[in-house]
Amino acid sequence: MSSTHEVTNQVPPLVGHDTSADPALLEGIEREGAGWALPEIREVGRLAGTPEAMDWGRLAERVPPRLLTHDRYGRRIDEVEYVPAYHQLMETAVSHGIHAAPWADDRPGAHVARAAKFYAWNVDAGHGCPISMTYAVVPALRANPELAARFEPLLTNRAYDFGLRDPETKRGLIAGMSMTEKQGGSDVRANTTTATPQADGSYRVVGHKWFTSAPMSDMFLTLAQAPGGLSCFLLPRVLPGGEANPIRFMRLKDKLGNKSNASSEIEYDNAVGWLVGEEGKGVKTIVEMVNMTRLDCVIGSASGMRTALVYAAHHARHRAAFGKLLIDQPLMRNVLADLAVESEAATTAMMRLAGANDRAVHGDAGEGALRRLALAATKYYVCKRGPVLANEALECLGGNGYIEDFDLARIYRELPLLSIWEGSGNVAALDALRAIGREPESLDAFFAEAELALGSDQRYDDAVTSLKKELTQFDDIELRARRLVEQIAVVFQAGLLIRNAPTAVADAFCATRLARDWGSAFGTMPAGLDLAPILERTEPGF
Incomplete structure (x- = not known):
């Protein structure tokens, strides 16, 4: 080979590692009561680091799903075609219970274990969407006990059974949600989709x-305007008996990232739905589902941040410049350590929220109150930090x-x-802010945790005092919402790091994020x- 084509000073691929070998994650698993699940969590982490699994993620993203509205004879079919890699990703996630399996497991820590597996199984973000929604559908579906009795055992089963068939004939089910409309977006009360009651219920x-x-x-949970107001409904893709429900696919979205996930516009053309909860209580019914998917946003962001950090640190440990490895260059050490502090704060907060979620599911009202405020604030802050870190x-x-x-x-395209x-x-x-105003017990629970x-x-004591003062000033509070919620999130992270992280990590966080001895960029x-x-x-586990 010509000497001009010799390859030197290039970094070896990061493969064969264990993505669960993250000290902040492993410490959080034990602290939040899921130590019994470590063997399976480590199994998922080792699988995620294999060349095969990493290739599944790349292929599923590089060969995106394809919309098939009609078959070759002109019959309407409304199907989406995926590459085999996507199904391998789904099969792995479902078989390890990363979807709805914790709802069938009464052991304390089951939901923490699921959060840790979701964090470790980081080879592709797109397929994580249906995995997350299947997890989140179950608590909302319980508002209709008859529907829950029919479908929850199939939603929680560890069997991925792809294909359009009568759901009650399948070994396992995947669920989604369909709420936003073009005229409303997050303002779901502006929805115009209608639901008309029929004689059969x-x-x-x-x-x-x-x-x-x-x-x-x-199946999907969807919001529609019933006679009694905005209500929640369950719509199956295939009706009992095998007839297709008239749900029409208009197009797939061409997105910045998340390419392996088929986000679509759909039309309900007199589709059959069953009421979940009471008429007019659709938002209330769907709230628990939103809590679960918001937690998964935090998990996904923390996981993406950790993955980006590990890739950067791996590169710095193998790439030389100006006579020494990058990891030994003082300025690069500052950058990587700064990224590591940010990542560890996100992961530690995520694990605390997973523990609060687990205990709230089991009836702990105090943990439910903490989750209400801390999750909204952490979702706001951590999910904004992810793209910047990447x-x-x-x-x-x-x-x-x-x-x-x-x-x-x-990873960079996924995190926004x-x-x-x-x-x-x-x-x-x-x-x-609504949590603070309408559920004051959530603020009490937050400060009990902070104290x-x-x-x-x-520096932390001063930050808590400053936050309490900010919360007594109600003038222009909506205008100041982002600033205030950022303070809540940072105080939450700082308190957890002080209590649980190594001194060096907590000290660096307090010096920079609280005392503001820090610039406007990492490093x-x-x-x-x-x-x-x-x-x-930041070492990857081999």
């Missing part, structure tokens, strides 16, 4: 939905980071979605911080 649903992800799901991690690879052959480009999904920034911030870390770091932490133990926690 069903409803006929007519309308156009602007975003319906994973349209090949077996951008800086991509820059650590230089030009290679911008090339599609390297996985960071895909999680800030939009289930309420973009303003919606999440205003929801946090557990008081007395350990003056601007002050001198004097102990970076070595922070960087040690």
